Amino acid sequence: MSTVLNLVNLPNTCHPAPCSLSRSNTLPWTKPFLSGVFLARPVTQIQRCDVVQRSRVSASLLGNLGRLKRNLQDVTSMNYWVVRDYYRLVQSVNSVERHIQSLSDEQLKAKTLEFRERLARGESLADLQAEAFAVVREAAKRTIGMRHFDVQIIGGGVLHDGSIAEMKTGEGKTLVSTLAAYLNALTGEGVHVVTVNDYLAQRDAEWMGRVHRFLGLSVGLIQELGFDYLRDNLTSNSEQLVMRWPKPFHFAIVDEVDSVLIDEGRNPLLISGEANENAARYPVAAKVAELLVKDSHYKVELKENSVELTEEGISLAEMALETGDLWDENDPWARFVMNALKAKEFYKRDVQYIVRNGKALIINELTGRVEEKRRWSEGVHQAVEAKEGLEIQADSIVVAQITYQSLFKLYPKLSGMTGTAKTEEKEFLKMFQIPVIEVPTNLSNIRIDLPIQAFATARGKWEYVRREVEDMFGQGRPVLVGTTSVENSEYLSALLKEWGIPHNVLNARPKYAAREADFIAQAGRKYAITISTNMAGRGTDIILGGNPKMLAREIIENSVLSYLTSEVLADDIDDNELSQKVLSKIKVGPSSLALLARASLMAKYVGKSESKSWSRKKAKSVVTESLEKSQTMDPMELQNLVNEQSEMYPLGPAIALAYLSVLKDCEAHCLYEGSEVKRLGGLHVIGTSLHESRRIDNQLRGRAGRQGDPGSTRFMVSLQDEMFQKFNFDTEWAVRLISKITNDEDLPIEGDTIVKQLLALQINAEKYFFGIRKSLVEFDEVLEVQRKHVYDLRQLLLTGDNESCSQHIYQYMQAVVDEIVVGNSDPHKHPRNWNLAKLLKEFMAISGNLLDDSFSGITEGTMLQALENLHETSSIDMDNFHLPHLPKPPNAFRGIRRKNASLRRWLDICSDDLTGSGRYRTSINLLRKFLGDYLIASYLSAVQESGFDDGYVKEIERAVLLKTLDCFWRDHLVNMNKLSSAVNVRSFAHRNPLEEYKIDGCRFFISMLSATRRLTIESILQYWSTPMESQELFVL
DSSP: OHHHHHHHTOOSSOOOOSSOOSSOOOEEEEEEETTTEEEEEEEOHHHHHHHHHHHHHHHHHHHHHHHHHHHHHHHTSHHHHHHHHHHHHHHHHHHHHHHHHTSOHHHHHHHHHHHHHHHHTTOOHHHHHHHHHHHHHHHHHHHTSOOOOHHHHHHHHHHHTTOEEEOOTTSOHHHHHHHHHHHHHTTSSOEEEEOSSHHHHHHHHHHTHHHHHHTTOOOOOOSOHHHHHHHHTTOSOGGGOOSOTTOOOSEEEEETHHIIIIIGGGSEEEEEEEEOTTTTHHHHHHHHHHHSOBTTTEEEETTTTEEEEOHHHHHHHHHHHTOSOTTOTTSOOHHHHHHHHHHHHTOOBTTTEEEETTEEEEEOTTTOOEETTOOOTTTHHHHHHHHTTOOOOOEEEEEEEEEHHHHHTTOSEEEEEESOOGGGHHHHHHHHOOOEEEOOOSSOOOOEEOOOEEESSHHHHHHHHHHHHHHHHHHTOOEEEEESSHHHHHHHHHHHHHTTOOOEEESSSHHHHTTHHHHHHHTTSTTOEEEEEOGGGSOOOOOTTOOHHHHHHHHHHHHHHHHHBOOOOOOOOOGGGSGGGGSOOOOOOHHHHHHHHHHHHHHHHHHHHTTTBSOHHHHHHHHHHHHHHHHHSOHHHHHHHHHHTGGGOOHHHHHHHHHHHHHHHHHHHHHHHHHHHHHHTOEEEEESSOOSSHHHHHHHHTTSSGGGOOEEEEEEEETTSHHHHHTTOOOHHHHHHHHHHOSOTTSOEESHHHHHHHHHHHHHHHHHHHHHHHHHHHHHHHHHHHHHHHHHHHHHHHHSOHHHHHHHHHHHHHHHHHHHHHHTOOTTSOGGGSOHHHHHHHHHHHHTTOSOHHHHTOOHHHHHHHHHHHHHOSOOOGGGOOOTTSOOOOSOOOSHHHHHHHHHHHHHHHHSSSSOSSTTHHHHHHHHHHHHHHHHHHHHHHHHHHOOOHHHHHHHHHHHHHHHHHHHHHHHHHHHHHHHHHGGGGGGGTOOHHHHHHHHHHHHHHHHHHHHHHHHHHHHHHHHHSOOOGGGSOOO
16 A cells, blocks of 8 residues: 555645634545445544555555556557657757757857758758757757756657657746757748647747847737738738748747647637617617517527527517617618527626626637637627626728638648647648647646546535545645636635635636636645636646746745835735735745845835836836846856946846846745645546537646646536537436436446446547538638638738739739620620620720720721621731721720730730630630720820829729729628528528539639729729829729
């Protein structure tokens, strides 16, 4: 027994709680019952020590057997042999490490220039890989004091090869990214390291950026990558472009790649414009929704987030709104009522959103954070605002959109990092052609995953969660409780307060979000209890014993901020309820106290001179800059700065010196307390609900047992949880089973049978959501092709030379003429049977006043006679071609370049299949040539006569081309979004919605391009026939 306990670092004795609790201390535990099912019963305080230890020994034995089984599976897997191959790279890196270590800083920095010269001479990145990785390893050791482990070298190789590296929590994924980022940046084409939120992006740019800057690379911070791409394709000035055009994408490393490409992948990035219509309808629809009763007036489909009105519901809504038809095009109410019902049923306050300062703010379901810049589209956000009685903000119309999947498909080379991707490997392979490689951990994982407990009622689940937290608190072990919503986190918080258990809460509430960094820093300390919504998205590791850097920063801020700013952190958290009241005090040594006192004195003088006018944000930024100095400057150098600037109150150096000293004290404290926590068993994680994907559950489990630390996890689920209701899973079997075992429905059952059933339910949910994502990707691929065509054209117009704009104008003119001619002629019929009157009318309509008087006198008869004579002509001089008896085009095709362009248009006309075969095909093609030449020559003549310089003319052409393209592309996006909703109905007629979407989407796109060309030509010809200011060309 003792051997097993030593192996997993579990305690041999039980430790009493530091304070008495208000109610009897009972621990939920289990005994075997009924073929793999376990029934829980209360255990008294006297029995606790013995039962806990014996059960943990059993769990450890089972864990060891499980690890042995996994090791055998690993050897027989493809992943084992792939990783084994990467060890050759590790050996190569290690073989050159000693040489790299002998280089001076200047010699190490010079390696970057050497690598680039070698690439220019024809070497490949593969030739440089081992030496470049060794250079980055040494640079990281010198700049941030971190040396890449061998397994991190493997991770860097996986990323460079364009794969996904699955690395467990705490294995240093951020440091791994520096290897592949540096190597691929040597080409000069840029590398994007993408994180899931602004905080992590800024942290990594500052932290890992020091490695890259040391080696001579530039590091920038992009906070809205997808929106930058969309905005670049909305700008009308090339000087406003922010990305690297014409090749903005080269190589991307996506942190938490499963979250970005799978979870967030379902949500499109939208740039919207405002449409102020219909704002008054939302409050009215919200009142109608309150009148309607679920199941009687409307049906709810939780799985699909959809509602359907019954006949009674339609009648009641129409009567309340005093309309004869909810779907009346002249008085449409259906969309508003449906959105009001969705807001009522699916969008719950403190779950999907919170209300702050009179606004409904979205809570990200993955990270638990508030996203102030996001709004739900298609009127849903307005419906939520109406439900809450808030001011209705304007409707939005989509101006530009792209999904994350489509955005990252633009990268020629894509890789990613995450702790949980293997369960979704098939999806990554199918959607992105990216394999997932499991990178081994640096130290063995000894975390114990306890069996899932299932409860018939939510009440029973929460009571057992409270008991387990109480038991762990009594032992002194830190606990992390994961919840799925703000509502659940606050319910459990109230339960713990009732029992007098101090704890911290992490959710979207402003009072908690503002102290997130402090709570995370404390979460691994002895007696720390942390309740968090969606801990998987927090992006910060929990270190046993506490995070010394964060704790040292907190001590510094507490010492100086009050002197620098009068702004107080506004929250209404009762500090007596926090874990801090039972955490051990950090002992700060005398030298640290002296340095803190000096820093505080400096802060006092600076604050007095500034009249404490700084905001709290500015004061904290000063502290941040000072802490960065402590990492980049030698302590003696800092001390010299303090001495030299003593009369100028050197606040920054003083804070930096104090931080270095306090950090040593915190490191010693955290090291000692961390060993205590490890002896107790490490961090204990409690999951209060299964998620819709095993991957999200594994992310929560991964918070315990980082870097070989001990730890344990337990999931407790209720059959009343949202997932079971959402998917209409049959849970009656479990309720009946509990009823057979006991009369108390609040008791849990656990065992292999339960685990298999719950995992089967999760797998069904995963398959369902995979189907949704697959469908969305397939639908988006249609728009993806169209978007690429439009954006490529737009960038060509924006960044191309002046001549390219003119060529597009000429091509558009010829294309418009072709549409007019082909639409009014037939190659199989004599010209007398063509619709020549309509042809002439349409041609004159687009030409406006630009054509000379001689052409306006052409009649249908004149045109017919010219075509008949043309048909009988045996030879034609293409250099001076015109139709018999019709006026010649203006003499604008002077010069070799314009004559060649005219000849190329004729060759294009002859080679295309627009006209079709027939006896009069040649006559139609010659008519296309004549009218095209006439229109282009008239345009060139008008431009020449205007007297404007060539640069001004080209700017007018560019402005017209971009404005018309943007106008019709915006309308096309609206039509495509409507189409994607409408085609689903066609499945009732046994027609494939995707195929219908492709066919109609292609038709819409062709019509959009045709309309764009015609409006462009009409506008440009109108301008030169009656010149006006370019911004008044037409109203969009």
